[in-house]
Amino acid sequence: MTVVLDAGALIAIDRRDRAVGAMLRIAQQQHVAVRSSGGAVAQVWRDGARQANLARVLSGVDVAALDLAAAKRIGPLLGATETSDAIDGHVAQLANAGDHLVTSDAEDMRRLLGNRVRDVTILTV
16 A cells, blocks of 8 residues: 555645644554655645755655656546646556545546546545
């Protein structure tokens, strides 16, 4: 199992959301991997000096690059689901069966995942 974070989850971390913080502490204690998209980080990163909590958490997160290979997988997914947010598409591509996806946009994530992975637990922040 992996915990996958979208931009909304990263914003919750930055705002010190207690529920997300507790979930990440449990994940760390249980040696559960945490992943996010480089694009999602770009959506929320503004100033590391003022985002110390987010910077600290990101040091333990596997941040996947949005490269050409990923783009070629995301484009068809967006077309098939009639959505347009490439970053959400990338986050959805990071999730596999058995994972937990933490998001502020559960409806779009369900659309994106429904076409590919059915056994992902979506947690809304």
